[in-house]
Amino acid sequence: MKQFSEKGVSRRIFLDYSIRALGAFITAAVGVPIIGYVISPVLAKSKKEEWVSLGLVEDFKPGPPRAVEFTAFVRDGWIESSARRTVWVTTQNGKDFTLFNPHCTHLGCAVYWDANDQKLKSPCHGGVFDPVDGRVLAGPPPRPLDTLPVKVEGGNLYCQYIDFRLGVTDKAPI
Ligand code: FES
Known part of the structure:
Protein backbone atom coordinates (compact mmCIF):
# COMPACT_ATOMS: atom_id res chain seq x y z
CA MET A 1 0.00 0.00 0.00
CA LYS A 2 2.79 2.36 0.94
CA GLN A 3 4.56 1.56 -2.34
CA PHE A 4 1.37 2.40 -4.34
CA SER A 5 1.10 5.72 -2.53
CA GLU A 6 4.72 6.70 -3.36
CA LYS A 7 4.10 5.85 -7.01
CA GLY A 8 1.01 8.06 -6.90
CA VAL A 9 3.04 10.95 -5.49
CA SER A 10 5.83 10.58 -8.04
CA ARG A 11 3.27 10.50 -10.85
CA ARG A 12 1.72 13.68 -9.49
CA ILE A 13 5.13 15.36 -9.31
CA PHE A 14 5.93 14.23 -12.83
CA LEU A 15 2.60 15.58 -14.08
CA ASP A 16 3.19 18.86 -12.25
CA TYR A 17 6.63 19.31 -13.84
CA SER A 18 5.25 18.39 -17.25
CA ILE A 19 2.50 20.99 -17.01
CA ARG A 20 4.97 23.65 -15.84
CA ALA A 21 7.35 22.79 -18.69
CA LEU A 22 4.53 22.95 -21.22
CA GLY A 23 3.42 26.30 -19.79
CA ALA A 24 6.96 27.67 -20.02
CA PHE A 25 7.26 26.44 -23.61
CA ILE A 26 3.97 28.08 -24.66
CA THR A 27 4.92 31.32 -22.90
CA ALA A 28 8.27 31.40 -24.72
CA ALA A 29 6.70 30.48 -28.08
CA VAL A 30 4.17 33.30 -27.82
CA GLY A 31 6.20 35.83 -25.82
CA VAL A 32 9.46 35.96 -27.78
CA PRO A 33 7.87 36.99 -31.11
CA ILE A 34 5.71 39.58 -29.31
CA ILE A 35 8.74 41.08 -27.57
CA GLY A 36 10.60 41.11 -30.89
CA TYR A 37 7.67 42.86 -32.57
CA VAL A 38 7.46 45.48 -29.82
CA ILE A 39 11.16 46.39 -29.63
CA SER A 40 12.21 46.00 -33.28
CA PRO A 41 11.12 49.52 -34.36
CA VAL A 42 13.18 50.96 -31.51
CA LEU A 43 16.22 48.98 -32.61
CA ALA A 44 15.63 49.96 -36.24
CA LYS A 45 15.52 53.66 -35.33
CA SER A 46 19.27 54.00 -35.31
CA LYS A 47 19.62 52.53 -38.80
CA LYS A 48 20.40 54.66 -41.79
CA GLU A 49 17.74 55.35 -44.39
CA GLU A 50 17.47 53.20 -47.48
CA TRP A 51 19.55 53.93 -50.58
CA VAL A 52 17.67 56.34 -52.83
CA SER A 53 18.29 56.94 -56.52
CA LEU A 54 19.04 60.56 -57.38
CA GLY A 55 18.91 59.96 -61.14
CA LEU A 56 21.15 58.96 -64.01
CA VAL A 57 24.86 59.52 -63.52
CA GLU A 58 25.12 61.08 -66.98
CA ASP A 59 22.78 63.87 -65.87
CA PHE A 60 25.31 65.10 -63.30
CA LYS A 61 27.92 67.20 -65.08
CA PRO A 62 31.07 68.73 -63.64
CA GLY A 63 30.40 72.26 -62.45
CA PRO A 64 28.50 73.95 -59.65
CA PRO A 65 26.91 71.69 -57.03
CA ARG A 66 23.33 70.74 -57.76
CA ALA A 67 20.53 70.39 -55.20
CA VAL A 68 18.49 67.20 -55.66
CA GLU A 69 15.21 66.68 -53.84
CA PHE A 70 13.58 63.33 -53.19
CA THR A 71 11.03 61.70 -50.94
CA ALA A 72 12.39 59.29 -48.36
CA PHE A 73 10.58 56.61 -46.40
CA VAL A 74 11.20 57.27 -42.70
CA ARG A 75 10.47 55.08 -39.69
CA ASP A 76 10.63 56.71 -36.25
CA GLY A 77 9.86 54.09 -33.63
CA TRP A 78 6.40 52.80 -34.55
CA ILE A 79 5.53 55.74 -36.79
CA GLU A 80 6.11 55.43 -40.53
CA SER A 81 6.04 58.47 -42.76
CA SER A 82 7.58 60.04 -45.82
CA ALA A 83 9.85 63.06 -45.71
CA ARG A 84 11.21 65.45 -48.30
CA ARG A 85 14.99 65.42 -48.47
CA THR A 86 17.54 67.56 -50.28
CA VAL A 87 21.16 66.72 -50.94
CA TRP A 88 23.84 68.71 -52.72
CA VAL A 89 25.64 66.74 -55.43
CA THR A 90 29.02 67.80 -56.73
CA THR A 91 31.43 66.19 -59.21
CA GLN A 92 34.64 67.32 -60.82
CA ASN A 93 34.81 64.63 -63.52
CA GLY A 127 28.70 80.38 -42.80
CA VAL A 128 30.52 79.80 -46.11
CA PHE A 129 31.59 76.41 -47.49
CA ASP A 130 33.83 75.24 -50.31
CA PRO A 131 31.62 73.61 -52.99
CA VAL A 132 34.17 70.89 -53.80
CA ASP A 133 35.05 69.45 -50.39
CA GLY A 134 32.65 71.30 -48.10
CA ARG A 135 35.34 72.83 -45.90
CA VAL A 136 34.49 75.94 -43.90
CA LEU A 137 35.72 79.14 -45.56
CA ALA A 138 34.06 81.63 -43.21
CA GLY A 139 31.66 81.98 -40.31
CA PRO A 140 30.91 79.95 -37.20
CA PRO A 141 30.28 76.40 -38.55
CA PRO A 142 32.43 74.06 -36.39
CA ARG A 143 33.10 71.50 -39.17
CA PRO A 144 32.79 71.07 -42.94
CA LEU A 145 29.49 70.22 -44.58
CA ASP A 146 28.60 66.61 -43.80
CA THR A 147 29.22 64.22 -46.65
CA LEU A 148 26.77 61.36 -47.27
CA PRO A 149 27.30 57.77 -48.46
CA VAL A 150 27.13 57.59 -52.26
CA LYS A 151 27.31 54.80 -54.83
CA VAL A 152 26.83 54.29 -58.56
CA GLU A 153 24.86 51.24 -59.65
CA GLY A 154 23.34 50.42 -63.04
CA GLY A 155 24.12 53.91 -64.31
CA ASN A 156 22.25 55.54 -61.41
CA LEU A 157 23.58 57.68 -58.60
CA TYR A 158 22.41 56.57 -55.17
CA CYS A 159 22.44 58.37 -51.84
CA GLN A 160 21.97 57.25 -48.27
CA TYR A 161 20.58 60.18 -46.31
CA ILE A 162 21.78 60.78 -42.73
CA ASP A 163 21.42 63.73 -40.38
CA PHE A 164 24.21 64.65 -37.97
CA ARG A 165 24.55 66.49 -34.69
CA LEU A 166 24.80 70.24 -35.16
CA GLY A 167 27.12 72.75 -33.53
CA VAL A 168 29.88 70.27 -32.66
CA THR A 169 33.22 69.52 -34.25
CA ASP A 170 32.62 65.77 -34.54
CA LYS A 171 30.49 64.35 -37.34
CA ALA A 172 28.10 62.20 -35.29
CA PRO A 173 24.97 60.63 -36.86
CA ILE A 174 21.68 61.15 -35.05
S1 FES B 1 26.20 79.79 -39.90
FE1 FES B 1 24.82 78.35 -40.68
S2 FES B 1 23.36 78.07 -39.15
FE2 FES B 1 24.76 79.48 -38.32
Whole structure:
Protein backbone atom coordinates (compact mmCIF):
# COMPACT_ATOMS: atom_id res chain seq x y z
CA MET A 1 0.00 0.00 0.00
CA LYS A 2 2.79 2.36 0.94
CA GLN A 3 4.56 1.56 -2.34
CA PHE A 4 1.37 2.40 -4.34
CA SER A 5 1.10 5.72 -2.53
CA GLU A 6 4.72 6.70 -3.36
CA LYS A 7 4.10 5.85 -7.01
CA GLY A 8 1.01 8.06 -6.90
CA VAL A 9 3.04 10.95 -5.49
CA SER A 10 5.83 10.58 -8.04
CA ARG A 11 3.27 10.50 -10.85
CA ARG A 12 1.72 13.68 -9.49
CA ILE A 13 5.13 15.36 -9.31
CA PHE A 14 5.93 14.23 -12.83
CA LEU A 15 2.60 15.58 -14.08
CA ASP A 16 3.19 18.86 -12.25
CA TYR A 17 6.63 19.31 -13.84
CA SER A 18 5.25 18.39 -17.25
CA ILE A 19 2.50 20.99 -17.01
CA ARG A 20 4.97 23.65 -15.84
CA ALA A 21 7.35 22.79 -18.69
CA LEU A 22 4.53 22.95 -21.22
CA GLY A 23 3.42 26.30 -19.79
CA ALA A 24 6.96 27.67 -20.02
CA PHE A 25 7.26 26.44 -23.61
CA ILE A 26 3.97 28.08 -24.66
CA THR A 27 4.92 31.32 -22.90
CA ALA A 28 8.27 31.40 -24.72
CA ALA A 29 6.70 30.48 -28.08
CA VAL A 30 4.17 33.30 -27.82
CA GLY A 31 6.20 35.83 -25.82
CA VAL A 32 9.46 35.96 -27.78
CA PRO A 33 7.87 36.99 -31.11
CA ILE A 34 5.71 39.58 -29.31
CA ILE A 35 8.74 41.08 -27.57
CA GLY A 36 10.60 41.11 -30.89
CA TYR A 37 7.67 42.86 -32.57
CA VAL A 38 7.46 45.48 -29.82
CA ILE A 39 11.16 46.39 -29.63
CA SER A 40 12.21 46.00 -33.28
CA PRO A 41 11.12 49.52 -34.36
CA VAL A 42 13.18 50.96 -31.51
CA LEU A 43 16.22 48.98 -32.61
CA ALA A 44 15.63 49.96 -36.24
CA LYS A 45 15.52 53.66 -35.33
CA SER A 46 19.27 54.00 -35.31
CA LYS A 47 19.62 52.53 -38.80
CA LYS A 48 20.40 54.66 -41.79
CA GLU A 49 17.74 55.35 -44.39
CA GLU A 50 17.47 53.20 -47.48
CA TRP A 51 19.55 53.93 -50.58
CA VAL A 52 17.67 56.34 -52.83
CA SER A 53 18.29 56.94 -56.52
CA LEU A 54 19.04 60.56 -57.38
CA GLY A 55 18.91 59.96 -61.14
CA LEU A 56 21.15 58.96 -64.01
CA VAL A 57 24.86 59.52 -63.52
CA GLU A 58 25.12 61.08 -66.98
CA ASP A 59 22.78 63.87 -65.87
CA PHE A 60 25.31 65.10 -63.30
CA LYS A 61 27.92 67.20 -65.08
CA PRO A 62 31.07 68.73 -63.64
CA GLY A 63 30.40 72.26 -62.45
CA PRO A 64 28.50 73.95 -59.65
CA PRO A 65 26.91 71.69 -57.03
CA ARG A 66 23.33 70.74 -57.76
CA ALA A 67 20.53 70.39 -55.20
CA VAL A 68 18.49 67.20 -55.66
CA GLU A 69 15.21 66.68 -53.84
CA PHE A 70 13.58 63.33 -53.19
CA THR A 71 11.03 61.70 -50.94
CA ALA A 72 12.39 59.29 -48.36
CA PHE A 73 10.58 56.61 -46.40
CA VAL A 74 11.20 57.27 -42.70
CA ARG A 75 10.47 55.08 -39.69
CA ASP A 76 10.63 56.71 -36.25
CA GLY A 77 9.86 54.09 -33.63
CA TRP A 78 6.40 52.80 -34.55
CA ILE A 79 5.53 55.74 -36.79
CA GLU A 80 6.11 55.43 -40.53
CA SER A 81 6.04 58.47 -42.76
CA SER A 82 7.58 60.04 -45.82
CA ALA A 83 9.85 63.06 -45.71
CA ARG A 84 11.21 65.45 -48.30
CA ARG A 85 14.99 65.42 -48.47
CA THR A 86 17.54 67.56 -50.28
CA VAL A 87 21.16 66.72 -50.94
CA TRP A 88 23.84 68.71 -52.72
CA VAL A 89 25.64 66.74 -55.43
CA THR A 90 29.02 67.80 -56.73
CA THR A 91 31.43 66.19 -59.21
CA GLN A 92 34.64 67.32 -60.82
CA ASN A 93 34.81 64.63 -63.52
CA GLY A 94 31.31 63.13 -63.89
CA LYS A 95 32.53 59.85 -62.37
CA ASP A 96 33.35 60.57 -58.75
CA PHE A 97 30.68 62.24 -56.67
CA THR A 98 30.47 64.00 -53.34
CA LEU A 99 27.11 64.41 -51.62
CA PHE A 100 26.50 66.97 -48.90
CA ASN A 101 23.80 66.98 -46.25
CA PRO A 102 21.99 70.30 -46.89
CA HIS A 103 22.16 71.52 -43.29
CA CYS A 104 24.77 74.02 -42.17
CA THR A 105 26.80 72.33 -39.45
CA HIS A 106 26.44 75.37 -37.16
CA LEU A 107 22.71 75.40 -36.35
CA GLY A 108 21.20 73.59 -39.30
CA CYS A 109 20.01 76.29 -41.72
CA ALA A 110 19.66 74.97 -45.28
CA VAL A 111 22.67 76.04 -47.35
CA TYR A 112 22.20 77.66 -50.78
CA TRP A 113 24.37 78.15 -53.84
CA ASP A 114 25.70 81.68 -54.32
CA ALA A 115 26.40 81.73 -58.06
CA ASN A 116 28.16 85.11 -57.91
CA ASP A 117 30.60 84.00 -55.22
CA GLN A 118 30.70 80.33 -56.38
CA LYS A 119 30.27 79.11 -52.79
CA LEU A 120 27.73 77.22 -50.72
CA LYS A 121 26.45 79.56 -48.01
CA SER A 122 24.34 79.46 -44.90
CA PRO A 123 21.63 82.16 -44.84
CA CYS A 124 21.80 82.48 -41.05
CA HIS A 125 25.12 83.55 -39.56
CA GLY A 126 27.54 83.99 -42.44
CA GLY A 127 28.70 80.38 -42.80
CA VAL A 128 30.52 79.80 -46.11
CA PHE A 129 31.59 76.41 -47.49
CA ASP A 130 33.83 75.24 -50.31
CA PRO A 131 31.62 73.61 -52.99
CA VAL A 132 34.17 70.89 -53.80
CA ASP A 133 35.05 69.45 -50.39
CA GLY A 134 32.65 71.30 -48.10
CA ARG A 135 35.34 72.83 -45.90
CA VAL A 136 34.49 75.94 -43.90
CA LEU A 137 35.72 79.14 -45.56
CA ALA A 138 34.06 81.63 -43.21
CA GLY A 139 31.66 81.98 -40.31
CA PRO A 140 30.91 79.95 -37.20
CA PRO A 141 30.28 76.40 -38.55
CA PRO A 142 32.43 74.06 -36.39
CA ARG A 143 33.10 71.50 -39.17
CA PRO A 144 32.79 71.07 -42.94
CA LEU A 145 29.49 70.22 -44.58
CA ASP A 146 28.60 66.61 -43.80
CA THR A 147 29.22 64.22 -46.65
CA LEU A 148 26.77 61.36 -47.27
CA PRO A 149 27.30 57.77 -48.46
CA VAL A 150 27.13 57.59 -52.26
CA LYS A 151 27.31 54.80 -54.83
CA VAL A 152 26.83 54.29 -58.56
CA GLU A 153 24.86 51.24 -59.65
CA GLY A 154 23.34 50.42 -63.04
CA GLY A 155 24.12 53.91 -64.31
CA ASN A 156 22.25 55.54 -61.41
CA LEU A 157 23.58 57.68 -58.60
CA TYR A 158 22.41 56.57 -55.17
CA CYS A 159 22.44 58.37 -51.84
CA GLN A 160 21.97 57.25 -48.27
CA TYR A 161 20.58 60.18 -46.31
CA ILE A 162 21.78 60.78 -42.73
CA ASP A 163 21.42 63.73 -40.38
CA PHE A 164 24.21 64.65 -37.97
CA ARG A 165 24.55 66.49 -34.69
CA LEU A 166 24.80 70.24 -35.16
CA GLY A 167 27.12 72.75 -33.53
CA VAL A 168 29.88 70.27 -32.66
CA THR A 169 33.22 69.52 -34.25
CA ASP A 170 32.62 65.77 -34.54
CA LYS A 171 30.49 64.35 -37.34
CA ALA A 172 28.10 62.20 -35.29
CA PRO A 173 24.97 60.63 -36.86
CA ILE A 174 21.68 61.15 -35.05
S1 FES B 1 23.36 78.07 -39.15
FE1 FES B 1 24.82 78.35 -40.68
S2 FES B 1 26.20 79.79 -39.90
FE2 FES B 1 24.76 79.48 -38.32
